[in-house]
Amino acid sequence: GDFPIETDTLVIGAGPGGYVAAIRAAQLGQKVTIVEKGSLGGVCLNVGCIPSKALISAGHRYVEAKESEDIGIKAENVTLDFSKVQAWKESVVKKLTSGVEGLLKGNKVEIVKGEAYFVDRNTVRIINENSAQTYKFKNAIIATGSRPIEIPSIKFSERVIDSTGALSLQEVPKKMVIIGGGVIGIELGTAYANFGTEIVIIEGDKEILPGFEKQMTALVKRALKKKGNVEIHTSALAKGVEETKDGVKVTFEAKGKEQVVEADYCLVTVGRKPNTDELGLEQVGVEIDEKGYIKIDKQCRTNISNIYAIGDIVPGPSLAHKASYEGKIAAEAISGKPSEIDYNGIPVIVFSEPELASVGYTEQQAKDEGIDIVAAKFPFAANGRALSLNATDGFVKLITRKEDGLVIGAQIAGVSASDMIAELGLAIEAGMTAEDIALTIHGHPTLGEIAMEAAELALGTPIHII
Ligand code: FAD
Numbered sequence: 001g002d003f004p005i006e007t008d009t010l011v012i013g014a015g016p017g018g019y020v021a022a023i024r025a026a027q028l029g030q031k032v033t034i035v036e037k038g039s040l041g042g043v044c045l046n047v048g049c050i051p052s053k054a055l056i057s058a059g060h061r062y063v064e065a066k067e068s069e070d071i072g073i074k075a076e077n078v079t080l081d082f083s084k085v086q087a088w089k090e091s092v093v094k095k096l097t098s099g100v101e102g103l104l105k106g107n108k109v110e111i112v113k114g115e116a117y118f119v120d121r122n123t124v125r126i127i128n129e130n131s132a133q134t135y136k137f138k139n140a141i142i143a144t145g146s147r148p149i150e151i152p153s154i155k156f157s158e159r160v161i162d163s164t165g166a167l168s169l170q171e172v173p174k175k176m177v178i179i180g181g182g183v184i185g186i187e188l189g190t191a192y193a194n195f196g197t198e199i200v201i202i203e204g205d206k207e208i209l210p211g212f213e214k215q216m217t218a219l220v221k222r223a224l225k226k227k228g229n230v231e232i233h234t235s236a237l238a239k240g241v242e243e244t245k246d247g248v249k250v251t252f253e254a255k256g257k258e259q260v261v262e263a264d265y266c267l268v269t270v271g272r273k274p275n276t277d278e279l280g281l282e283q284v285g286v287e288i289d290e291k292g293y294i295k296i297d298k299q300c301r302t303n304i305s306n307i308y309a310i311g312d313i314v315p316g317p318s319l320a321h322k323a324s325y326e327g328k329i330a331a332e333a334i335s336g337k338p339s340e341i342d343y344n345g346i347p348v349i350v351f352s353e354p355e356l357a358s359v360g361y362t363e364q365q366a367k368d369e370g371i372d373i374v375a376a377k378f379p380f381a382a383n384g385r386a387l388s389l390n391a392t393d394g395f396v397k398l399i400t401r402k403e404d405g406l407v408i409g410a411q412i413a414g415v416s417a418s419d420m421i422a423e424l425g426l427a428i429e430a431g432m433t434a435e436d437i438a439l440t441i442h443g444h445p446t447l448g449e450i451a452m453e454a455a456e457l458a459l460g461t462p463i464h465i466i
Contacts, residue, residue: 015042017311017323059194361409
């Protein structure tokens with residue numbers, strides 16, 4: 001038996017949703033406890049966004065070092081020490097996760113190691129290896145994240161790996177099959193292709209990166225094919241994986257034909273599912289939908305009024321910045337603030353080659369909703385900075401409302417699209433028009449000028465295009 005410990009706000013899960021919620025709640029004067037069964041930083045910092053971006057950038061550098069002859073640089077004997085790449089990646093993760101610990105402590109958030117399980121709407125049991133403790137809370141924020149989906153007929157094993165396995169390989173595989181050409185499959189596939197792995201992508205949809213515009217994904221597809229070691233099968237169905245002595249044999253069907261590929265590894269990236277099944281939610285009556293996502297209102301409140309849910313366990317795209325955004329809203333709502341979710345300005349980014357980024361409406365979505373728009377598309381190839389970076393693939397497409405020029409969306413394909421999209425997200429958030437962007441003096445020569453030019457184009461007065 002143990003005495004319950006009392007807290008104001010109990011946060012379950014210390015990913016980008018939970019830790020941000022905890023900090024904001026503490027800033028607003030709440031006594032906060034955060035429970036984490038794994039590592040601080042969650043999927044994002046430990047086995048998601050950050051390590052994947054580290055591997056992607058190492059892959060880029062390696063390829064650039066080897067392949068810059070077109071701009072007059074020829075390097076010989078460029079070598080790859082993959083274990084050092086991995087060690088560097090780990091050091092980046094470590095810096096960030098220990099940073100999170102420092103931030104939580106600095107904000108006087110109590111950190112508890114263990115797994116939380118609901119007993120009732122004001123109580124959890126927190127269990128770790130050698131003990132259990134009961135906590136009583138006024139409000140709880142659930143931020144338990146998601147995990148990779150396993151295809152029932154293709155079980156994970158030493159050779160059939162998920163994204164976490166792919167991020168921690170100790171050697172560069174000679175060949176890898178990737179089942180699922182979505183964001184994670186394409187990002188990891190690109191990284192390993194750059195390290196020299198022969199990649200075979202099997203995607204069920206008609207195109208890779210389903211959900212993104214074809215204009216954008218076509219650029220990624222072309223760049224992948226140009227590498228020479230990437231094979232893409234779309235409208236293809238993985239049928240089974242057989243483990244061999246030191247690899248896998250993957251059977252799939254494409255174009256009505258059954259094919260078999262042998263490889264060192266099969267990476268399965270077919271989506272993620274919410275961690276809502278082992279939390280005792282049924283003890284409290286928190287409502288979940290048929291896919292396991294928790295239903296929330298505009299303030300991230302579940303049907304149980306003192307329990308909130310954020311991040312990958314609620315509907316919408318699985319993105320770290322969405323989780324953090326919702327975390328702030330939930331913490332503020334608990335403090336009685338009128339904060340509400342507005343997803344309009346949430347960017348979606350793929351760290352592919354070229355990078356893809358989208359915020360707000362696409363042309364198609366605007367048309368579907370009957371909004372009269374102007375879509376102004378300006379190419380990277382007409383920008384001095386893009387040319388001098390030798391990165392001319394791509395465009396900025398600005399979607400404005402025809403009646404008043406209000407910026408309602410933007411899509412960017414191209415180098416640094418991930419950073420450039422922030423300006424257009426700001427424009428949406430602040431209710432700006434194409435004219436506001438056109439009037440903003442952008443430094444020269446910068447990629448930011450492409451957004452300014454797209455705005456000029458929307459107004460019918462572009463300078464650097466006829
Ligand atoms: P998580 O980060 O999943 O954290 C949940 C935490 O809760 C975990 O630490 C878990 O251990 C803990 N937990 C679960 N159950 C319990 C329990 N009962 N008790 C205590 N603790 C518990 N997103 C982007 O925006 N940009 C990217 O570039 C990007 N890249 C990605 C790359 C990969 C390979 C992957 C897999 C994901 C990527 N994502 C990216 C998605 C991003 O990682 C997630 O959207 C984000 O981590 C979700 O945050 P969260 O706080 O909801 O949950």
